[in-house]
Amino acid sequence: MRPYPHQQDMLERLRIEREIHDRHSNLLVAATGTGKTVMAALDYRNLTQHNGGWPPRLLFIAHRQEILKQSLRTYQEALGEAGFGELHVGGAVPSDWNHVFASVQSLGPSALDRLAPDHFDVIVIDEFHHAVSKTYRRIIDHFFPSELLGLTATPERMDGHSVQDEFFGGRIAAEMRLWEALENDLLSPFRYFGIADDTDLEAITWKRGAYDVAQLNSLFTGNRERAQLVLKAVHDKVADPLAMKALGFCVSVDHARFMANFFREAGFSAAALDGSTPSAERERVLTALRDGSVQIIFSVDLFNEGLDIPDVDTLLLLRPTSSATIFLQQLGRGLRRTPGKSSLTVLDFIGQHRKEFRFEEQFRALTNLTRNRLMKHVDLDFPKLPAGCEIILDRKSKDRILDNIKTQVGVKxxxxxxxxxxxxxxxxxxxxxxxxxxxxxxxxxxxxxxxxxxxxxxxxxxxxxxxxxxxxxxxxxxxxxxxxxxxxxxxxxxxxxxxxxxxxxxxxxxxxxxxxxxxxxxxxxxxxxxxxxxxxxxxxxxxxxxxxxxxxxxxxxxxxxxLDGEHATLPMTVHASYSREEILPALGQAAVNGFKPGYFREGVKWCEGVRTDALLITLEKDEKDFSPQTRYKDYAISSHQFHWESQNQTSETSATGLRYQEHKERGSHVLLFVRRFKSTDIGGPQPWMLLGPAEYASHESSKPMGIVWNLRHPLPADVLTYAAYNVKAAGEERA
Structure with missing residues (x-):
């Protein structure tokens, strides 16, 4: 079992939390359908390897029998051991209690009394947003494992609590990067519509990074003009409104009930759910949404209750949030892939906001762009999104968003x-x-x-x-x-x-x-x-x-x-980033009474003292970001191979070209450094990440040479995502 890039990325960040920051209670946040259990199983495999191959005692907790059975199979596959683990659910009782997959209900007081607080080395709790409940808290308070891992798509709850604050010191150890999952076709593509809403929010009190909820409730509840705008947008943007399976995210219980009533008056089958809704009624409404007899459910943070409705194909974002975490949680409720769902439709209503509100957070979460580059992409209607995804802003929304981001860029x-x-x-x-x-x-x-x-x-x-x-x-x-x-x-x-x-x-x-x-x-x-x-x-x-x-x-x-071998004495580590002022002296190419880094402008450097070619690669040239004539020369072929184009004058028979091809035989080395852009948003040069040692694999052409390098260390997942983008674009360009 090999992780997808987004999973590899999150596993790396878990490792950083434990080994660099010495934190052993960690929260992993990822949208439903992106393989949280797979990540937990692979993380456990890593812990087993770190433990000399001896699997630590494990307790995996979930609330349903089918989830536990599936999770057990996932761990067995990850470890390559068909007999691994025992169930403690539905009458099944473990015999050795070393690797237990248990329901919350099975771990009652009598079961806990038989287990010492340090009995389990590793405890994994699925749907950790339930941890504030008495049944979960009793279990958490009883045990003191070496490693605690919480899994959730929804760390913030409708009761105002966030589990990262209550259990993890405010930290999320690893959070899914949406664009990585979309690039790997793990989630449904989306069509996001930004729709201008003339509701004036500038007078609403702003505190601790958010609008005052009570004042928002007063502004939105009973506001039939805004509700009519929402209804019109549904008719305009959704192909078949009466066949949609939609969720509407509201600011309060009153707001949700008002919107449900308004949509029922307009001929829709609509419902409102909140924390006071009886469980039987809640399940009836959710079943009705799944089977199509209800078209839309309005709720306050419905996503925070861990509800899994894969068929949802439309989201109405009716509450303003500049929190990227909450925004991604909302999107996550509709991004599950299901047969017959070609894409997710997202309707976001762009009001007149205070200057403190920040649109950039949610759009950076969608696009993986820095602030300055985000402004260019907004202006050019987002030319570089994952396949099948669209962000469509009406003129007024685009102007508001651009003005808002510019305000943040131009802070006085x-x-x-x-x-x-x-x-x-x-x-x-x-x-x-x-x-x-x-x-x-x-x-x-x-x-x-x-x-x-x-x-x-x-x-x-x-x-x-x-x-x-x-x-x-x-x-x-x-x-x-x-x-x-x-x-x-x-x-x-x-x-x-x-x-x-x-x-x-x-x-x-x-x-x-x-x-x-x-x-x-x-x-x-x-x-x-x-x-x-x-x-x-x-x-x-x-x-x-x-x-x-x-x-x-x-x-x-x-x-x-x-670094190892002849590079072991260099003051550099693979996958750390370095400026030219650091790279040159680290490789012995600068001296206080000699050549200075400030004079260096090349993309290649032969370092005689360490017998190494340093290749400094910039993937996307800023001035050509949006040019159809951009030539894609340097890109990741895979996590272990990288295509690089030499300088124009380098031929396959030149001294430099031969050294590239024969470096192993000649006892020389190649180090690859890569950066995405030439400059940062604050104006200075962007540093290069050291990808590590590379070995010649093959080449094509001459003057310049197109060389394929084998990487000793796989590319980090986030680098692979943006570096491999170039090869896609190159293919489209050639076609």
């Missing part, structure tokens, strides 16, 4: 200074969480936390000589998130950092990388020691950089893999 420095100043007593991470800003936003246009605090008069107005230039370079560290480099850089900016001259060779290599990250052209210093020694007088800068590095490490997304 005075506003940032006021925000940062209000959290001056807290760490950088706390400010980012509370303000809902991401780290690059803070460093756009040469801003920095220290400069903003000085602007807000919370630090003295001027710092030591040279501070301003250093603060402008903090943005050059926003990609540094692997533990070894974070630790090395942090050690070198401590109050009593060791001198360059007393560091070991690896430490000196990291010091050179740090030096050139701060001064790409050498800074006019005669030695590394001289330059790094000047940092001692810059306490504010060093404190800020420490916080940035700590924040990066907390949010790392790729597990670092050590």
């Amino acid at each position: 420095v005075t506003q940032l200074a006021r925000e940062v100043g209000s959290y001056a007593e807290h760490k950088l991470a706390h400010y980012l969480e509370e303000s809902q800003r991401d780290l690059p936003e803070l460093y756009k246009s040469n801003n920095s936390r220290t400069r903003l605090l000085r602007r807000a008069h919370l630090l003295s107005e001027t710092g030591p000589e040279g501070e301003d230039a250093l603060l402008k370079r903090v943005s050059a560290f926003l990609h540094v998130d692997d533990p070894q480099r974070v630790a090395a850089y942090t050690r070198m900016i401590e109050d009593h950092a060791p001198s360059y001259d007393v560091l070991d060779p690896i430490g000196q290599a990291y010091a050179r990388m740090l030096f050139f990250s701060l001064w790409p052209l050498g800074g006019g210093f005669a030695s590394y020691a001289q330059g790094l020694a000047t940092l001692r007088r810059h306490a504010a800068f060093r404190d800020e950089l420490r916080q940035v590095l700590a924040y990066n490490l907390e949010h790392t997304e790729h597990y670092p893999i050590p």
